[in-house]
Amino acid sequence: MEKRGFIALGLSLLFLALYPLALEHFYPDYYKQKAALSSAGQKAARPAPAPTAGAPAVVSPEEVSAADPARDTALKTGSLELWFNAEGGAIRQIRLPRFPGEKAGSPLEIFALDRMDDAPTALQTGPAGGRAMTTYHITSWGEEVAASAALPDGLEVVKKYSFENGGYDGRLGLVFKNASGRPLKFRYRLLVGPSIPPRHAIDGQYIEANFYSEENGKKVLRHLNESKSGKTVEGQGTIEWAATKDRHFSVILKPQSDVAFKGLVEGLGSHRFRVSLESPELLVPPGGSLAHDFLLYIGPNDIDRLLPLGLDPLVNFGKLDAIGKLLVGALELLQKACGNYGLAIIALTFLINVLLFPLTRVSYMSMKRMQLIQPHMNKIKDQHKKNPEKLNKEMMELYRKHKVNPFGGCLPMVLQMPVFMALYVALSKSVALVDSRFLWARDLSSPDAVPLPFALPFVGSQLHVLPLIMVAAMVIQQKFTQIKIEGQDPAMESQQKMMAVVMPIMFGFIFYGMPSGLVLYWLTNTVLMALYQAHLKKLTLA
Known part of the structure; x- marks a missing residue:
């Protein structure tokens, strides 16, 4: 068993060494997003053409729209800070001042884009929703912004953004005017936005596109993530709303017009994608106009805020949704x-x-009975190892005699698992934990990073303390769980002792990068289970 112990220790050290590399492999968009986005922006960006006097300039499809912060127009409410860029007349930057950013005292930043062809509410027109971007004339007053432009072929567009009561939801109105002397046919794509850049390593698995649609008479929420490929995926049915979201925040567009929009997710590679709504072919008569309205939501995945807007299906905990909520x-x-x-x-x-x-009591007592009859089970196995039929018969007789159900220890735990899994998912996604402090943890939605005056190998200059306390608590709990049995196989006893140390260490690795609120839950549960098992250990079997 000493050899097995060394093997277990070696595997633990190997896991420790490979853990940071695994995080970087599975969540490259978190570790490389700034360099990748900066590189992509520098390669793609070209100087935007200057507009001619009296009319906006139209950028050709070959040109790539590069955002110029000097041409931004700001709109600030109590909940939102938005910057609209003249290139595309769309949202270049989003901040949420009620949530903390990476730097102390700074607001949370959702987007700060270098390219406007990825921007939320960017409008692309043409026979098939082309990529051409237009320079807009932007005006603002109060909590409203208007952007107007002349598109090719005599089509004019006005985009009007309005927010009221300092909330996260507003209205986007599109008006298309035919200034030509002939009927105009066109379709357009309205961008919901790109994939939201992750702020923590765990965020990567929650970044996705959502489409809520009616399919065969049923309301369906689709979760799409095309970040690993360059393909385009089309949502099914008539789209009621589309979203780009992460673990805690979303950008959502909900059409308010009676138009059958399609939903599209374009994979951009490097774990990135772009979400948009595409209109059917539209016809505007000479001198006529066409208006489409949208609900625009930019903010937290808070069911109390989303429910009045008909967006509450966005907050979803999967198959355990009801228990999670x-x-x-x-x-x-x-x-x-x-x-x-x-x-x-x-x-x-x-x-x-x-x-x-x-x-828990039923499970523990059943496990205790099984451990007490373990020597008898080993004896029967040795006696009838060449006669499986006799072996099974003797085992069943042993279970009956000692009133043991071989599945009695598993069934109660299986019944508990949905509750624990639902709580795990709920704590992982709950936006209420953002900026919630507890003891030294400054944000229960992220790891409890305690700064160190020096850097440690694999860990860096910050230490996550709660997972280490959790490991210690699990080691203690394992000692309470073990039952000393006379005549037990020494090899099995040694193996149990080894697992009592290895398992907590493995859990420590798993939870090290988890949100501190989730680690706090598991730590509390571990301490309570240790106390329960200490109490149950004193009970005698009936």
């Missing part, structure tokens, strides 16, 4: 009572364990 609601109620989300997580974990304690 119930747990999030309970967490918010406990936060109001406790005044802190960290305390609320501890309280919620305690309540869940109390409710599930009867199942």
Whole structure:
């Protein structure tokens, strides 16, 4: 067993060495996004042509739209800070001042784009929604911005953005005017936006495009992520709304006009994509106009804000959606009572364990019975190893005699798993944990990074403390779980001791980059399970 111990230790050290490389491999957009985006912007960008006096200039399809911050127009509400660029008349930069940014005292930045052909609300027109971008004339007043331009073939467009009451939702109105002397046929693509750059390594798995549509009479939410390929995927059915989202925030466009829009996700490679809505072919008579309205939402994935807008399906916890939403609601109620989300997580974990304690007790007592009859089981296996039929018969008789159900220890744990998995997903996605502090953790939605005065190998200059405490708690819990059995195989006993150390270390690696709120939940659950098992260990079998 000493050899096995060294092997386990070696595997743990190998895992420690490869863990940072694995993160960089699976989440390259987090570790390389700034260099990649900067490089892409420098390669693609060309100087924008200057507009002629009295009319906007039209950029040819061969030219790539490069954002010029000097040509930005700002719109600021209590919840949003948006910068509109003349190139495309679309949103170049998004900030949410009610959420903290990477630097102390700075607001959270969702986008700061170098290329306007990726910008939210960028408009592309042509026979098939071409890539040409137009220079717009932008005016602003209060919480409204208007952008107007002359498109090819005598088509004029006005884009009007309006926000009220300092919220996250607003209105985007498009008006197309035919200034030519002939009917004009065209279609357009309206960009929802590109994939949202991740702020933490864990964010990569939650970045996706969403389409909510009606298919065969049913409402369906589609989750698409085409970041690993260069292909374009079309949403099914008539799109009711489209979104680009990450773990906590979204940009959503919801058509308010009776027009059958298609949804498109264009894979851009390097774990990036672009989401857009495409109109059917439209006809505007000479001197006529056509108006389309959209609901525009830019903000947190908060079901209380999304529900009145008909966007609540965006907050989805997968197959455990109902349980997840119930747990999030309970967490918010406990936060109001406790005044802190960290305390609320501890309280919620305690309540869940109390409710599930009867199942935990059944599971532990069944496991204890199985361990007590282990020597008898080994003896039967040795006696009848060449006679499987006799072996099974003797085993069943042993179970009956000692009132043991071989699956009794597993079934209660299986029944508990949906609750624990739903809470895991809910805590991972809950926007309420953003900027919620607890002890030294400054943000329960991200790892509890404690600065170090020096750099450590593989760790760097920041240490995540909660996962280390969790590992120690799991080692202690494993000691409470183990049951000393007379006559137990020494090899099996040694293996149990080894696993009591290796398993917590493996969990430590897994949880090291997780949000601190999630680690706090698992730590609290581990401590409670250790206390329960210490109590159950004193009980005698009936």
